[in-house]
Amino acid sequence: MDHNLLDQYRTAMTRRHFFGKTATGLGTAALASCLNPKLFADSAPVDGSPQSFGNMPVLHHSPKAKRVIWLFMADGPSQLDMWDYKPGLADWYDKDLPESARNGQRITTMTSGQARFPIAPSVFKFAQHGKHGAWVSELLPHMAGVVDDIAIVKSMHTDAINHDPAITFIQTGSEIPGRPSMGAWLSYGIGSPNQDLPSYVVLISRIANGSATQALFSRLWGSGFLPTTHAGVSLRSTGDPVLYLSNPNGVDAETRRTMLDGLAALNQQKFAEVGDPEINARIAQYEMAYRMQTSVPELADMKDEPKHVLDMYGPEVTQPGTFAYNCLMARRLAERGVRFTQVFLRGWDHHGGLPGSIRNLVKAADQPCAALIKDLKQRGMLDDTLVVWGGEFGRTVYSQGTLTKDNYGRDHHPRNFTMWMAGGGIKPGIVHGQTDEFSYNITENPVHVHDLNATLLHLLGINHERLTYRMQGRDFRLTDVQGKIVTDLIA
16 A cells, blocks of 8 residues: 555545634634735725624624734843832741741742742832822833833733743643644734734843843744644844745745746645645745745834934844844834734743842833834824733742842742733723732632633634634644633723
């Protein structure tokens, strides 16, 4: 028996395979986006009806947001030192965390062997800002100036206690690798109005000097079991933004076009033989790369940015790869219709020496975050651009390692952490949720990771329970079998 032919038969687009992929959720739209991306030109809802492309319904209800910029603070920033003010902890300095607060909850192996769990009050001062007097750390003077434009969520919680499962969970809805990331789900579900740039772009910022950090794996912005055309595209800060985007020596645009046409014809012939939809995804990616040869250099050319805008983002904005540069790039991508942009900033893994390390990191992070909000707002884009800030979990109130008056470390803490959101239908100037006196347990309005993702999808016009993909006999979704919309966050 010819095993090659047998393998081709197994992957063939049989009638059952086709309807199994397209009968649930938004599968029809996803397949169409691979075969003919032009179907996904942006169109406005008519008379409040769901947005549609051709005769295919894509959005389940009218969206408040058209795009997302997620500023992902990888490694778990300390809520206690930036957002969750606990003045009473001063009286608890170097006293043990009460068992009534921990209540037998699991802790990591990095601190489980400690003889004590001494409480470490933040060394940073807090002050009230904005119309409603939100407490903000002295570490964040620029964000304090835009606090009326953001919703601070103090009651986030997650299931995972270590970095890789936790970041995988918030990105994909599962602690186990292999599921599609949120950006891939959006690309699959509603496509992108800009066909010259990917619908999902990832920008990884340069690590601040002296920062401790965890690895980032490309599967975090992968497409999982969705067609690979929906995976995030990571733009590099040096050389070509995308590898092999430039033509090699001796190859001009006309030659490359002829080569791609020939390659597409061969792939289409193969698709006709075996019906594997991944072949069409490959064709679409080749075509996207060709269009990006023009669109990406224009995107990266910031000569048209006025000086007052560059100044707003801070002195590092002209240095490719810095967080400031990437925040401005995120705004430029949003202007061009990119659906989902994720900007990673690593270095928040402060198991020791937190006060000194976090000071260095917020120098890179605070001003660009605030500038992005102000920049979007002055351009009239904040109303339909959803900005999200946060990491995979928080940090403990007790010190990891030696505690002194001016130095301490903090371990991972999934029980509660802080995120903020702005624009795109988010209610501005509010604080949602509260924690106990130790910032150890949530006391009011908990928000699970699945709730967060359900709410973000809702703002984008998607019912999180209906955005599904059938795989291995079940319908998968970003929020798994949980998730509720946090209506108090919606304007």
